[in-house]
Amino acid sequence: MNTPFTRVMFSIIRKDLLAELRSRELVGTMLMFALLSVLIFSFALELDRVARQEAISGVLWVTIIFGSILGLNRSMGMERDNGNMDAMLLAPISRPAIFAGKFLGNLLFTLVVGLLLLPLTTILYNISVISGWMLVILGLGIFGFCVTGTLIATMTVQTRAREALLPIALLPVALPLLLAAVKATTAILNNVPFADWGTWAQILLVIDVVYLVVCVLAFEYVIED
Template identity: 70%
Template sequence: MKTPFWQAVFAIARKDLRAELRSRELVNTMGLFALLSVLIFSFALELDRAARQESISGVLWVTVVFASFLGLNRSLAMERDQGNIDALLLAPIHRNAIFAGKLLGNFLFTLVVGLVLLPVMSLLYNMPLIQPWILVILLLGIAGFATVGTLLATMTVQTRARESLLPIVMLPVALPVLLAVVRSSTAVLNNAPIDDWIAWPQILIVVDVVYLTVCFLLFEYVIES
């Protein structure tokens, strides 16, 4: 008898959360990387007031995406190195429940990093980043990255090149998400009228739904054997 779908999903996500709460390995690495990246950007770009307004959403999103590479690689490599993926494959659960569970965990870890980044960047760059719309865009954007990332990282950790391959295969595919989040968050920070940019979060929702469906359907093919 199979374990009900959602029960399996939550069990996998809970396992990831518990491991993370005990080791704090992922969030620590991602968080430290994100902080460094934000600081380095401010040196590298020498941002003045006007330039900050234009480029801060780019800084935010590049940092989130690169931090998510770290998290995704770690999260999936862990499953593989410790042989847990074989146990999951043997367990009487639906294959897609593994995807949903890993996705949920990766989404939450990246979200934590994103949520920490908002107040830190608001302070360092003196920009009002804590706004309801920015939070909505953050949620939708990270959902998109985590979806394609979970599928692709499951593949790349099984290849010879391992960690180094994920950014190469993931960046192009994540481009529609990146375009939409950068556009909409720049518009929000520039106080543009809502009619001018509301199309971007809508596109983002469509892209998220499409990716979720496609990755959900394709996942069972990347964990066979």
């Protein structure tokens, strides 16, 4: 596991992690946002238990998505502002490795937020949302979202509107994925047997794979100058 590819990938991840450990601004911002979002939703939807059970997967995913968008903008903006991207492109390293490094960093931060959100919603909404399948769907959903997010954020940070354009460009493309994730999550929270919502998990998996291939291929073009 010590090929040039993995070396580049891990050094990018290490760089992002070190920067994050020193400044603590990325995960901190994302978590604060997630907390506020969940609180506001719980005020806004002062619902009875049954209605909550239906609404909670929406709350969960909306929070994760917007938290992730905050993180993506920050992570790609950082590369651009400090001229890191130019330096990396000058170095003779493979583009897919850069993509893998940035993507895994984003995935890690979003997963941290998503995992911390589960106990938080369990407490605030008084519904147990932690289960094995829940973790699987959470992982698959966040994976696909971060794949497309890393590609599209790389494009949007190079536009005039920058931060503002990312959600507009990313959300519609990620929608099929989010639909499958929300549907599966709702089913899990309502204790529906796997046979009835398994299709959603399969769809999620297929979309993840397709997006991964497309985004890795497209990334090379997005960063070429």
